[in-house]
Amino acid sequence: MSGGIKGPCPAKERIMVCIGPSPFSAQLVRKAKLIAEGLQAQWIAVYVESSQVFPINDEAKGNLEQNIRLAEELGAEVVSLIGDDLAEEIIELAHQRKVSQIIIGKSLRNSFRQWVTGSIVDKVIRLSQGISVQVIPGEIKEISVSRKIYQQYRLEEKYPFIAAVLMMVGLTILVSPFRDYLGLVNVAMIYLLPVLFCASNWGTGSAVTAAVVGVITYDLFFVPPRLSFTVADLRYLISFMIFILVAFLTGTLSTRLKDQVNYSRERESQVAALYSLSRDIAAVASLDSILNKIASKVAEAVNGQVGILMPSEGGGIELKATSHEDSSFMEANERAVAIWAFDHCQWAGMDTDTLSAAKALYLPLTTEQGVQGIIAVRPRDAKEGFKPNQLRLLEAFSVLAAVAINRAKLAEQARESQTYIESERLRTALFNSLSHDLRTPLASIKGAVTGLLEGDDIFSPDARRDLLLTIQQGAIRMSRFVNNLLEMARLESGMLKLNKDWCDIQDLVGVALKHIGESLGNRKIVTDIPVDTHLIKGDFVLLEQVLVNLLDNAIKYSEDGSEIRILTRETANFMEFTVSDKGPQIPHEDLQNIFKKFYRLKTPLQVSGSGLGLSICKEIVEVHGGKIWAENNCDDGVDIKFTLSCEQPYERVPFKGGNVKYGE
Amino acid sequence: MENKVRILVIDDELQIRKLLRVALSGHGYDVTEAPNGLAGLNEAVGYRPDLIILDMGLPDIEGVEVVRRLREWSKIPVIILSVKDQEMDKVAALDAGADDYITKPFGMGELLARIRAALRHSSVVGDEPVISLGDLIIDLSHRKVTVKGLDVKLTPTEYELMRQLAVHAGKVLTHKFLLKTIWGIPYENDSHYLRVYVGQLRRKIEEDPANPRHIITEPGIGYRLI
Numbered sequence: 001m002s003g004g005i006k007g008p009c010p011a012k013e014r015i016m017v018c019i020g021p022s023p024f025s026a027q028l029v030r031k032a033k034l035i036a037e038g039l040q041a042q043w044i045a046v047y048v049e050s051s052q053v054f055p056i057n058d059e060a061k062g063n064l065e066q067n068i069r070l071a072e073e074l075g076a077e078v079v080s081l082i083g084d085d086l087a088e089e090i091i092e093l094a095h096q097r098k099v100s101q102i103i104i105g106k107s108l109r110n111s112f113r114q115w116v117t118g119s120i121v122d123k124v125i126r127l128s129q130g131i132s133v134q135v136i137p138g139e140i141k142e143i144s145v146s147r148k149i150y151q152q153y154r155l156e157e158k159y160p161f162i163a164a165v166l167m168m169v170g171l172t173i174l175v176s177p178f179r180d181y182l183g184l185v186n187v188a189m190i191y192l193l194p195v196l197f198c199a200s201n202w203g204t205g206s207a208v209t210a211a212v213v214g215v216i217t218y219d220l221f222f223v224p225p226r227l228s229f230t231v232a233d234l235r236y237l238i239s240f241m242i243f244i245l246v247a248f249l250t251g252t253l254s255t256r257l258k259d260q261v262n263y264s265r266e267r268e269s270q271v272a273a274l275y276s277l278s279r280d281i282a283a284v285a286s287l288d289s290i291l292n293k294i295a296s297k298v299a300e301a302v303n304g305q306v307g308i309l310m311p312s313e314g315g316g317i318e319l320k321a322t323s324h325e326d327s328s329f330m331e332a333n334e335r336a337v338a339i340w341a342f343d344h345c346q347w348a349g350m351d352t353d354t355l356s357a358a359k360a361l362y363l364p365l366t367t368e369q370g371v372q373g374i375i376a377v378r379p380r381d382a383k384e385g386f387k388p389n390q391l392r393l394l395e396a397f398s399v400l401a402a403v404a405i406n407r408a409k410l411a412e413q414a415r416e417s418q419t420y421i422e423s424e425r426l427r428t429a430l431f432n433s434l435s436h437d438l439r440t441p442l443a444s445i446k447g448a449v450t451g452l453l454e455g456d457d458i459f460s461p462d463a464r465r466d467l468l469l470t471i472q473q474g475a476i477r478m479s480r481f482v483n484n485l486l487e488m489a490r491l492e493s494g495m496l497k498l499n500k501d502w503c504d505i506q507d508l509v510g511v512a513l514k515h516i517g518e519s520l521g522n523r524k525i526v527t528d529i530p531v532d533t534h535l536i537k538g539d540f541v542l543l544e545q546v547l548v549n550l551l552d553n554a555i556k557y558s559e560d561g562s563e564i565r566i567l568t569r570e571t572a573n574f575m576e577f578t579v580s581d582k583g584p585q586i587p588h589e590d591l592q593n594i595f596k597k598f599y600r601l602k603t604p605l606q607v608s609g610s611g612l613g614l615s616i617c618k619e620i621v622e623v624h625g626g627k628i629w630a631e632n633n634c635d636d637g638v639d640i641k642f643t644l645s646c647e648q649p650y651e652r653v654p655f656k657g658g659n660v661k662y663g664e
Numbered sequence: 665m666e667n668k669v670r671i672l673v674i675d676d677e678l679q680i681r682k683l684l685r686v687a688l689s690g691h692g693y694d695v696t697e698a699p700n701g702l703a704g705l706n707e708a709v710g711y712r713p714d715l716i717i718l719d720m721g722l723p724d725i726e727g728v729e730v731v732r733r734l735r736e737w738s739k740i741p742v743i744i745l746s747v748k749d750q751e752m753d754k755v756a757a758l759d760a761g762a763d764d765y766i767t768k769p770f771g772m773g774e775l776l777a778r779i780r781a782a783l784r785h786s787s788v789v790g791d792e793p794v795i796s797l798g799d800l801i802i803d804l805s806h807r808k809v810t811v812k813g814l815d816v817k818l819t820p821t822e823y824e825l826m827r828q829l830a831v832h833a834g835k836v837l838t839h840k841f842l843l844k845t846i847w848g849i850p851y852e853n854d855s856h857y858l859r860v861y862v863g864q865l866r867r868k869i870e871e872d873p874a875n876p877r878h879i880i881t882e883p884g885i886g887y888r889l890i
Contacts, residue, residue, distance in 0.1 A: 475769070479769055483748065486749075487749075490749070499751065499752065499884060501839075501855050502855045502856040502859050503859070504859045504860075504862070504863050506863065506873065506874055507859070507862070507863070507881050509874060510874050510875055510876060510881070511881050511883055513874075513875060514875070527874055529874075535856055535859050535860070539884075540883045540884050541749070541751060541883045541884040544883050
């Protein structure tokens with residue numbers, strides 16, 4: 001749809017034009033555009049849906065749709081109001097929008113109604129209060145009342161009429177024997193009953209038929225002279241006329257009521273469809289599922305087949321979602337229509353002005369960022385096409401769909417940039433780390449080595465030994481750092497294959513302690529692992545790494561001579577490990593951060609290390625399906641705990657002695 | 665004059681070969697080098713070493729394959745040189761007939777100890793009746809095990825485990841080998857048996873079972889008695 005008049009409005013004028021289903025409204029719209037352009041003003045096209053305008057047939061509805069579209073194309077803002085009193089609704093909107101001029105057509109409704117209920121134009125003028133009203137006389141002949149009624153007759157079936165006649169005849173037969181007892185007045189009242197019945201169930205036509213037949217039979221069988229059409233007392237003529245009038249009015253009222261109910265129901269189901277779609281796609285994040293939901297919901301709502309086409313990587317468009325398996329949307333001809341709609345940002349295909357020979361209707365999905373895609377809709381019954389209210393619904397859906405697609409795309413972009421930011425952070429941290437943690441030991445190695453090579457004779461054996469030890473320590477540090485990096489890379493790469501086997505926990509702890517070796521210093525290690533602890537299934541080497549890293553951590557952050565405890569606790573489902581130290585407690589907000597790569601606590605202690613140890617632990621524990629976390633314990637220190645799931649207990653180990661020789 | 669023990673080093677890295685040549689010669693060994701698998705196998709035939717140090721990351725043939733081909737005709741002890749995290753390769757090589765392994769970067773002391781252990785087992789004719797390791801003494805002829813002079817009562821399976829470890833003292837034994845040997849081939853994957861029994865044995869012979877000095881776990885590979 002082409003946009004309206006954009007940009008700020010120099011004048012303070014605002015025009016409002018009232019449109020309706022009559023073809024005359026098209027003229028009004030064009031006139032309004034001219035006036036608006038002349039005044040350089042914004043203009044609004046308003047139409048009021050009211051019960052007064054009922055019954056409205058399909059042709060009138062079609063005209064209304066056309067008029068609305070024309071107004072939009074010419075640049076108006078179209079507003080639809082619902083209300084009973086046309087004039088009041090129009091005036092209220094005018095005041096709300098600070099309209100300076102109202103343009104209204106003279107014979108907005110057919111003359112019959114006007115006579116009955118008073119002209120809207122007069123009312124609008126009366127209520128206008130400072131807004132100028134321009135009345136433009138109509139030239140085109142209106143659809144007359146009689147034609148309307150006639151059209152309605154064509155719509156209803158024959159059945160109600162026959163029923164009306166039958167009812168009247170039947171009633172006559174029933175009542176005749178009692179006429180003396182009842183009296184003519186009561187008979188007349190009784191005759192009203194079938195009329196009202198026909199009116200409420202089948203509408204005006206049937207009711208009038210019943211009334212006419214009733215009058216005839218009443219005249220024939222009850223009014224003296226009986227069995228003749230002459231009427232002795234002329235006052236009965238008044239009764240007959242009132243009879244027919246009652247039938248007519250009740251019939252009309254009932255029909256109008258039914259129409260109103262149907263209309264409300266239709267509107268309600270449309271709104272419900274829109275609401276349900278918007279609720280469905282509000283929660284969904286992925287673009288593909290949004291497209292699928294839209295396609296199926298819209299197909300359901302308009303009873304047709306829907307396809308959604310989106311621009312593809314190399315230009316052109318491709319079918320991204322369909323409601324049904326049929327993909328005739330992608331036929332060459334159809335695709336051309338879709339591409340046209342995409343390029344021109346306008347409706348195309350059946351029921352439009354462009355390429356109307358197409359099998360489906362193509363609507364562009366537009367947002368501020370441009371055309372996001374095309375929604376293609378094919379009605380179930382190709383001959384019938386789309387009803388005007390369905391077209392309106394489709395337009396509403398297309399707006400919703402465009403917004404949803406836009407949102408999904410933006411969410412995706414946000415995710416990507418988040419990932420990018422995180423990987424940037426890691427890369428920076430890695431470079432900083434490599435730079436510092438590799439170069440430092442290298443520096444001490446190079447220094448010591450060159451010192452020994454170049455100045456060998458000046459060093460005493462003790463000094464020489466010292467330098468050699470420095471080189472050894474440097475090598476150990478580098479080795480550890482490289483191991484950490486490699487470990488991390490391996491875990492992240494997903495190439496890791498767990499070598500799961502039964503592990504003895506006490507053995508694990510023992511090996512880890514041996515690995516730590518001298519860096520333990522004078523710290524006391526207290527282990528609390530129950531003797532009957534079950535074996536657990538896991539990768540021994542990796543789990544040992546976890547314990548080593550946790551112990552390393554505990555050593556780094558605790559004083560020499562303090563106590564480090566290792567304990568395990570077994571429940572039905574998992575094995576919980578705790579490594580406890582007496583080092584400084586961790587600020588609450590950092591308890592989760594310490595497991596992040598390269599994260600280092602801000603602490604006054606001089607702590608070396610890459611910042612990778614705990615994140616390696618986390619990866620390993622999680623790859624085993626467990627959890628790891630840190631707590632500040634009551635001993636003024638820190639507990640780091642992790643859990644591993646307990647597999648089914650293994651079978652009892654039998655006593656055996658085999659005799660196979662070592663393979664030679 | 666005693667013949668020097670001959671060691672063949674098969675490694676494609678020049679620095680490692682140089683390092684080993686210098687260090688091992690310094691300890692009285694005679695060292696020859698080969699830069700790849702095929703050359704190494706040829707050299708083994710010609711040079712007839714007493715021990716081979718084989719790197720797993722050779723450019724032409726897989727380390728495991730070299731071990732297999734070697735084992736087709738010889739029982740020369742082989743120590744494989746590998747990197748950390750290649751446990752599966754190490755186990756495969758050991759099961760194919762290698763005697764021990766060492767991980768790069770290694771300490772020289774560790775390498776020398778393993779070389780000595782591997783040589784000891786190959787040179788001995790018939791098994792030693794008594795194996796003595798500090799406070800632990802295993803008397804195979806009398807089926808007796810003593811710790812600090814005190815007799816230790818072992819179940820038949822525990823004794824069998826002790827015996828296997830002792831007979832190959834200093835060398836690593838893979839889980840699979842121990843399971844096959846002690847429990848039989850059908851049990852070679854039932855590692856929980858081994859874990860439980862090693863635990864039990866440790867509790868009986870180690871001063872601090874949580875910190876064993878004799879039965880050492882080689883993570884992912886097996887056990888070693890020292």
